């Protein structure tokens with residue numbers, strides 16, 4: 001048996017490892033991004049060098065003096081409106097050189113460029129569009145000092161869409177990595193949640209088995225004792241005693257049958273092995289009949305039951321037997337969990353193409369921390385035992401399973417020490433998808 005401490009340690013270790021894997025993943029994705037960026041930059045730098053080399057060769061071989069032209073740029077003295085005449089490389093030729101080189105390096109055409117004067121960072125020529133500040137700071141630049149008459153000029157380029165270009169190349173891997181990380185994290189979380197749930201359920205099951213064994217012990221020993229007596233020749237010849245012990249055996253056997261029914265009910269509900277025999281009947285009639293039987297029980301304790309049957313129509317399509325059991329379970333609980341004079345109220349009204357049934361009591365109520373657990377299999381509010389109220393934590397599980405199998409809904413409001421109101425909704429037309437016996441499929 002794995003101890004809780006060891007389980008906790010395993011969960012902590014596994015969580016740390018998972019966090020480690022995610023951190024490593026993030027680190028590698030970042031590294032891959034940097035690498036792509038560096039690769040991109042070095043491709044641009046190589047292209048720029050090629051462009052400058054070709055400019056150099058062209059400028060040296062230029063006999064027609066058409067490669068270098070005069071352009072006007074802002075005056076170095078800073079006076080507004082004053083212009084200096086500067087010798088610059090022909091822009092059209094520069095355009096085609098850059099396009100050729102970037103194309104051969106697969107860098108695309110989404111770039112801006114310019115040549116600027118190193119001194120004063122003044123624009124000379126190019127197509128900077130709105131990115132002049134970025135171009136002046138761009139690390140993707142090269143001095144044109146090797147070209148005569150352009151020795152204080154810098155050729156700079158800027159790729160405004162650089163991040164998207166890199167993303168375009170990496171997105172497949174990024175997506176896979178995000179998907180795998182998400183899948184691992186979700187499966188891990190799911191495993192832990194199911195594990196914790198299973199542990200809780202196993203504890204509840206143990207309680208249930210303990211309760212059941214305890215309950216079974218009495219009839220088993222009573223039957224054993226009675227049959228032993230019947231075997232006694234003195235008793236077997238006395239018809240009155242035979243009848244006494246035989247009826248004791250019968251009684252205890254009936255009790256045992258009831259207990260076994262409970263166990264069978266769990267597996268029936270768990271496996272969904274039940275079929276609904278849907279019939280049309282008057283819900284009010286069932287409620288009136290049940291109220292009649294419970295009135296006797298409640299009045300014997302000084303309590304009362306009130307009926308406010310306001311729904312009209314009150315004919316619904318449902319499994320009458322299960323409908324009756326659902327309401328009985330809730331009335332049973334209303335009685336069981338009302339330690340002082342019980343005051344139970346049944347109200348019906350019409351709502352959302354169906355009938356709403358409210359069953360309220362003035363009992364001990366349910367503390368808010370247990371509200372989310374109340375319909376779980378085997379669950380019993382801890383103080384249920386303290387008040388010595390018998391039960392197996394199956395009533396509400398049965399009620400919930402059956403109401404939802406009918407396509408209905410169930411909810412409740414409860415305040416500790418004040419009481420509880422269960423709210424059921426059944427459709428007039430009954431369940432749309434009948435729960436099928438899995439073996440029939």
Ligand code: ADP
Nearest residue numbers: 333334337365380381384391392393394395396
């Ligand atoms: P049990 O056999 O224990 O009654 P149920 O599934 O019917 O099992 O109910 C589960 C738990 O919900 C009970 O143990 C009890 O603590 C709480 N409970 C159910 N109905 C009421 C109620 N009307 N008032 C207060 N507590 C309730």
